[in-house]
Amino acid sequence: MIKKSPQEMNELSDPVNIESARLTDVPALCHLLQQLFSIEQDFTPDLEKQRAGLTLLIQQPDRGTIMVARNAEGHAIGMISAQLVISTAEGAPSAWIEDMVIDSAWRNRGLGKSLLQAILNWASQQGATRAQLLVDMDNTPAIAYYDHLGWHTSRLQMRSLFL
């Protein structure tokens, strides 16, 4: 668990903990995903589906992980997830980063960056040599955020098909 002091967290008066999500976090994580999926045009918030997906991921720690930022009351105020795939391009695991969202009341205080770094550390410890993520092409603030943090833009375009 990473404990950030107020001095380390710009403008935060209370300490924030970053740690793995627990099943008891699922309702709060559903609320966070609702904020994210209302921005991303490809997704529609669906409480039951989000509850099922989050539970599956927490119960299968070999596949991936969810990290949460908790406020002083222990409430999840930000989240991020990563899942491992084998990359034939890299000849090693790589990590799909998803579900990056900070509660709207807690943005611009360094929490997103801290969560991202924590999950990249996790991926690296699992042997991943690359991480990748998708951003809605109209989500200008998120695009600027990843640019600022040094993420490269890909020439690949996503395609999806429901089974």
Ligand SMILES: CC(C)(COP(=O)(O)OP(=O)(O)OC[C@H]1O[C@@H](n2cnc3c(N)ncnc32)[C@H](O)[C@@H]1OP(=O)(O)O)[C@@H](O)C(=O)NCCC(=O)NCCS
């Ligand atoms: C995008 C998001 C996760 C960023 O989290 P955050 O906690 O607000 O960001 P941080 O405070 O950790 O910012 C980290 C750094 O990025 C910079 N940054 C943050 N937002 C930025 C933006 N829109 N444009 C440029 N830089 C930005 C900060 O200034 C900071 O820079 P520094 O480390 O040099 O001081 C958050 O705004 C959010 O939840 N947005 C809605 C959901 C979303 O769009 N998620 C992304 C889905 S792909």
